[in-house]
Structure formats: structure tokens, C-alpha cells
Amino acid sequence: MPLIAVEGIDGAGKSTLCHGLYKEISKKLPVILTYEPTRGVYGRKLRERIKEGNISPQEEYRLFMLDREEHVRNVIAPALSQGKIVITDRYFLSSCAYQGARGLDYARICEENLRFPQPDLVILLDLPPELALSRKSSKEEHFENLNFLKKVREIYLEVVKKHRNLVIDARSPAEEILKKALEEIKKCLRG
Numbered sequence: 001m002p003l004i005a006v007e008g009i010d011g012a013g014k015s016t017l018c019h020g021l022y023k024e025i026s027k028k029l030p031v032i033l034t035y036e037p038t039r040g041v042y043g044r045k046l047r048e049r050i051k052e053g054n055i056s057p058q059e060e061y062r063l064f065m066l067d068r069e070e071h072v073r074n075v076i077a078p079a080l081s082q083g084k085i086v087i088t089d090r091y092f093l094s095s096c097a098y099q100g101a102r103g104l105d106y107a108r109i110c111e112e113n114l115r116f117p118q119p120d121l122v123i124l125l126d127l128p129p130e131l132a133l134s135r136k137s138s139k140e141e142h143f144e145n146l147n148f149l150k151k152v153r154e155i156y157l158e159v160v161k162k163h164r165n166l167v168i169d170a171r172s173p174a175e176e177i178l179k180k181a182l183e184e185i186k187k188c189l190r191g
């Protein structure tokens with residue numbers, strides 16, 4: 001069964017789409033919905049360190065990788081081997097885009113993440129960062145300034161090409177986004 005990663009900048013509507021997908025797919029097929037950063041040891045540490053500020057891109061990347069390792073081992077790999085569809089709200093393309101935008105080499109991040117199960121489909125919710133920021137209430141968070149998000153978006157649009165992908169204009173109505181995503185997942189299930 002496929003591993004589906006939903007990606008996009010904050011405010012693009014990933015969580016609405018993920019919940020919609022889960023609700024529809026679970027009517028017919030075994031599926032789990034999961035996310036990164038997780039609520040595990042490293043995910044919690046990451047949120048703390050990010051809130052404090054002063055974390056280097058290298059340290060951030062190291063913690064996201066540790067979190068992912070745990071996520072794959074405890075959640076993703078077992079679900080896939082039980083024949084479940086896995087939908088993950090963020091996966092390693094987030095590391096390419098965000099840590100890449102913080103100055104790390106995103107091509108290298110993609111390579112280093114080849115050791116994890118590769119997504120069978122990446123759904124990228126694409127939207128101009130100006131709009132994403134206006135959708136969020138807190139405007140000056142760690143990962144939320146305009147120039148930074150522009151870079152994140154650029155890298156996303158580049159790295160997504162390495163995977164089977166569906167790029168959706170996140171300005172579309174939620175029902176339309178869900179419909180497009182479900183159609184692509186059906187195609188993916190047919191092979």
C-alpha cells in the first residue's frame with residue numbers, strides 16, 4: 001500500500017486535507033494518519049528548542065532526522081508492512097525545504113533521506129507565502145518570515161519533481177483540493 005506525504009508551507013491547509021483524506025479512505029481501506037514532527041522524544045525536544053530560538057540549522061536537521069528515524073521505525077514501517085495506506089502530514093521533503101532554506105544543501109538532504117521509505121506520492125499544497133502568512137495569526141515565528149518562506153516554497157517545487165507528485169493550488173476550495181488528491185491516490189493504487 002502506498003506511502004503518501006502531504007507537504008507545503010505552514011498555512012497551506014495540510015491538516016484539513018489530511019483529515020479529509022483519512023475520513024474518505026478509511027471508509028474503504030486500512031489507512032493511518034501520522035505527522036512530523038512527532039510527539040516522540042526528539043519531536044518534543046525540537047519544538048522546545050525551536051521555541052527557545054538559538055538552534056543552528058545543523059542541530060535542527062539532526063533532531064528532525066532522529067525524529068524521522070523513530071517515526072519510520074515505530075509507525076510508518078509497521079503500518080506499511082501490515083498493508084495499510086500511510087498518510088503523513090510532512091515527511092523528509094520538509095527537511096529539504098526548511099533546512100535547505102536555512103542554508104543547508106537540500107540535494108544532500110534528499111540523498112541522506114534515501115535510507116527511509118520513499119513516498120509513492122507527494123501531494124504539495126502550493127501557495128504564495130504572502131497568503132500563507134495572512135492565514136496565520138502569529139507572524140514572526142521561527143519558520144514564518146516572508147523571505148524564508150519564499151525559499152522554502154522554491155525548494156519544495158524543485159525537490160517534489162524527484163517523486164511522483166501532485167502539486168495543488170492551495171487557494172482552491174477545500175472540497176476541490178480533497179477531490180483532486182483522492183483521484184490521484186486512486187490512480188496510485190491502480191499502479
Ligand code: TYD
Nearest residue numbers: 010036037064090091092094095098099143
Ligand atoms: P508543524 O507541521 O507546524 O507542526 P506543529 O504544528 O505540530 O508544530 O511543523 C513545525 C515546523 O517544523 C514547521 O514550520 C516545519 C518545520 N519542519 C522542518 O523544518 N523540518 C522538517 O523536517 C519537518 C518535518 C518540519
